Amino acid sequence: MNNNETTDLLRVRDLKLHFRVKSGAVQAVDGVNFDLPKNQATVILGESGCGKSSLAKAILRLLPKNVDHYSGEVFLNNQDIMKLSDEQFRKDIRWQRIAMVPQAALNSLNPVMRVGDQVAEPILLDGKLTKKEAMELALEKFDQVGVPADFLYRYAFELSGGMRQRVAIAMSLITEPEMVLLDEPTSALDVLTQANIMNLLKRFKAEKKASFILITHDIATSSELADNVAVMYAGQVVEVSDAHNFFTEPLHPYSKALMDSVPRLYGEMQPDFISGQPPSLLKPPTGCRFADRCPARFERCSDEPPVFNMSDGRKVKCWLHESDSVSAESNPDTWEEMYAKS
Amino acid sequence: MLKVDDLHVWYELKRFGLGHAGYVRAVDGVSFELNAGEAMACVGESGCGKSSLMKTILRLNKPTKGTIDFKGINVGELDGLDLRDYRSKVGFIQQDPFGALAPFMTIQQILEEPLIINGFTNAAERQSKIETIMEEVKLTPVEEILPKFPHMLSGGQQQRVVIARAMILEPDLLVADEPVSMLDASVRVEILKLLRNLQEKHNLAVIYITHDLSTVRYFSEYIFVMYAGQIVEFAPIKSLLENPTHPYTQALLEASGDPDAKNALEYKEIPPGEPPSLVNPPSGCRFHPRCKFAIKGKCDVDMPKPMPVVDGSNMAITGNKHVAACWLVEEEWKERAGLTN
Numbered sequence: 001m002n003n004n005e006t007t008d009l010l011r012v013r014d015l016k017l018h019f020r021v022k023s024g025a026v027q028a029v030d031g032v033n034f035d036l037p038k039n040q041a042t043v044i045l046g047e048s049g050c051g052k053s054s055l056a057k058a059i060l061r062l063l064p065k066n067v068d069h070y071s072g073e074v075f076l077n078n079q080d081i082m083k084l085s086d087e088q089f090r091k092d093i094r095w096q097r098i099a100m101v102p103q104a105a106l107n108s109l110n111p112v113m114r115v116g117d118q119v120a121e122p123i124l125l126d127g128k129l130t131k132k133e134a135m136e137l138a139l140e141k142f143d144q145v146g147v148p149a150d151f152l153y154r155y156a157f158e159l160s161g162g163m164r165q166r167v168a169i170a171m172s173l174i175t176e177p178e179m180v181l182l183d184e185p186t187s188a189l190d191v192l193t194q195a196n197i198m199n200l201l202k203r204f205k206a207e208k209k210a211s212f213i214l215i216t217h218d219i220a221t222s223s224e225l226a227d228n229v230a231v232m233y234a235g236q237v238v239e240v241s242d243a244h245n246f247f248t249e250p251l252h253p254y255s256k257a258l259m260d261s262v263p264r265l266y267g268e269m270q271p272d273f274i275s276g277q278p279p280s281l282l283k284p285p286t287g288c289r290f291a292d293r294c295p296a297r298f299e300r301c302s303d304e305p306p307v308f309n310m311s312d313g314r315k316v317k318c319w320l321h322e323s324d325s326v327s328a329e330s331n332p333d334t335w336e337e338m339y340a341k342s
Numbered sequence: 343m344l345k346v347d348d349l350h351v352w353y354e355l356k357r358f359g360l361g362h363a364g365y366v367r368a369v370d371g372v373s374f375e376l377n378a379g380e381a382m383a384c385v386g387e388s389g390c391g392k393s394s395l396m397k398t399i400l401r402l403n404k405p406t407k408g409t410i411d412f413k414g415i416n417v418g419e420l421d422g423l424d425l426r427d428y429r430s431k432v433g434f435i436q437q438d439p440f441g442a443l444a445p446f447m448t449i450q451q452i453l454e455e456p457l458i459i460n461g462f463t464n465a466a467e468r469q470s471k472i473e474t475i476m477e478e479v480k481l482t483p484v485e486e487i488l489p490k491f492p493h494m495l496s497g498g499q500q501q502r503v504v505i506a507r508a509m510i511l512e513p514d515l516l517v518a519d520e521p522v523s524m525l526d527a528s529v530r531v532e533i534l535k536l537l538r539n540l541q542e543k544h545n546l547a548v549i550y551i552t553h554d555l556s557t558v559r560y561f562s563e564y565i566f567v568m569y570a571g572q573i574v575e576f577a578p579i580k581s582l583l584e585n586p587t588h589p590y591t592q593a594l595l596e597a598s599g600d601p602d603a604k605n606a607l608e609y610k611e612i613p614p615g616e617p618p619s620l621v622n623p624p625s626g627c628r629f630h631p632r633c634k635f636a637i638k639g640k641c642d643v644d645m646p647k648p649m650p651v652v653d654g655s656n657m658a659i660t661g662n663k664h665v666a667a668c669w670l671v672e673e674e675w676k677e678r679a680g681l682t683n
Contacts, residue, residue: 161388190553202609217526220599223603261527263531
């Protein structure tokens with residue numbers, strides 16, 4: 001693939017984020033590749049502990065103190081934002097071009113600030129607008145996300161869960177960023193509120209040409225917004241696919257198991273569960289990381305599979321698809337080599 | 343076995359901690375029956391009173407009005423040792439397993455405590471009971487898990503401990519409050535299947551409280567939908583999914599769907615607004631301010647009574663079990679009567 005010419009808004013290449021803990025390095029994000037085309041939504045699916053939220057942190061460079069290893073390339077409109085200094089990144093990228101809606105809206109809103117002030121804060125930081133202009137803009141965003149105007153002067157605890165989530169979305173949209181990272185935006189909400197928020201995001205995508213990365217473990221909800229799906233397992237992306245193919249016939253055995261575990265409202269399918277547990281990210285298995293839980297495991301699985309490109313543009317990291325793939329991407333570095341380098 | 347009749351749970355609001363300032367009508371006239379060996383699901387949004395209902399059945403709250411009858415005992419009037427005996431017959435599975443398990447107690451202590459309280463004085467007997475129940479909820483290997491603390495277990499294992507604790511006194515009724523909502527999607531089904539197996543094996547009655555309609559189908563025979571402290575629809579699961587009658591039930595079903603790439607292409611029709619305040623609930627049908635079918639002068643004035651639902655395919659009543667509290671049902675009956683006469 002040519003890295004210089006693309007219409008993709010965001011391209012993530014070999015992104016790694018490891019945390020240092022007492023007993024070693026947690027390889028939370030380990031060589032992740034995926035793309036986000038303009039005005040589309042890419043869903044990152046996976047169980048808890050597979051590195052989804054760490055991936056969001058890695059993209060936005062919101063790093064905790066115990067980072068052990070942080071590398072890779074993140075192209076935003078063909079510019080490698082990993083090369084920017086922390087100060088430049090804070091000024092130009094974070095919240096200006098990539099905004100985020102964090103997981104629990106109650107915990108992410110400041111309890112001692114009125115929500116209107118919080119929403120206006122990101123545009124006040126660069127000092128180009130007066131407070132009054134910023135509040136007008138905040139009001140406009142409140143209107144767009146369906147929060148009544150007098151809520152500007154309320155505190156977070158006075159709002160219901162759905163309203164808080166709307167405020168968090170308004171806050172992410174206020175700088176008119178090129179893309180928004182949504183980390184489990186609806187997991188703590190009731191079904192009707194959930195559907196309302198998804199409607200809102202769909203409308204922003206259709207009318208404002210917004211681009212989203214949606215991080216979630218809720219497959220049914222993710223299908224409300226998805227154009228593309230990337231499935232994560234144990235710190236790695238194991239399948240990248242368009243939404244239609246993924247929701248009808250996923251390729252990777254883990255994706256299949258995930259789809260089978262969804263209880264359905266209609267139809268005869270009985271849901272099944274994935275036995276076993278994800279591997280420890282302190283010492284991930286050397287071969288395929290899903291092999292221990294995989295029903296289709298065979299001898300090849302003790303070697304790490306490369307990413308196979310399928311003829312319909314899907315990518316899957318599984319030996320089962322070696323024969324029907326059109327090409328394979330080179331095997332990522334082994335751990336030993338990587339540590340020798342660093 | 344369990345008969346709830348016209349149950350009201352109201353919480354008093356005080357002004358400045360002194361004067362009376364009204365009531366929160368958390369549960370407002372709920373009636374249902376549950377037989378041994380049946381699982382019943384209670385579905386509703388947060389704030390609809392389902393937790394208050396559950397707490398009252400567990401007798402953590404006293405009913406304000408109405409009765410709960412459990413095998414001939416009036417639960418509302420129990421106290422002292424009778425109350426302890428009642429609680430030993432009713433198991434409770436909490437929503438958040440980590441929050442429900444004391445962090446300073448080992449699994450051994452957690453499972454032993456209810457036995458000690460309820461007079462099992464023989465240590466060997468307690469141990470054998472603990473081991474049996476752990477085998478049953480598949481917390482194995484037993485010897486390895488017993489000395490552990492809750493934080494050393496995974497979420498699924500923690501929930502199994504909670505289930506084991508609820509089951510260890512061999513209750514007749516199990517109340518499960520969103521038992522899987524805090525768990526990962528892949529573990530949810532495993533825990534629900536475990537609960538279902540336990541229910542069938544021990545002929546338990548189960549009340550399963552949830553807001554997730556898609557899991558209900560695999561778990562219970564009957565379902566009731568609550569809105570603003572009242573039951574708006576009661577039905578056998580299959581009948582409810584095929585023929586949702588109350589507009590609120592229809593909205594819930596519309597909002598929760600199966601994974602499908604087509605979902606991204608269309609908007610969902612969601613009733614506007616939010617559930618009403620339970621201090622001053624709307625007059626008439628409590629759903630009428632959000633309902634697109636609301637009939638002026640009727641829905642906003644009179645409260646609808648539960649009525650058997652008209653079956654779509656023929657004139658028969660859906661087994662007489664499917665009832666909905668909505669004036670539209672009455673309208674439909676009238677229409678049918680007009681057609682046949």
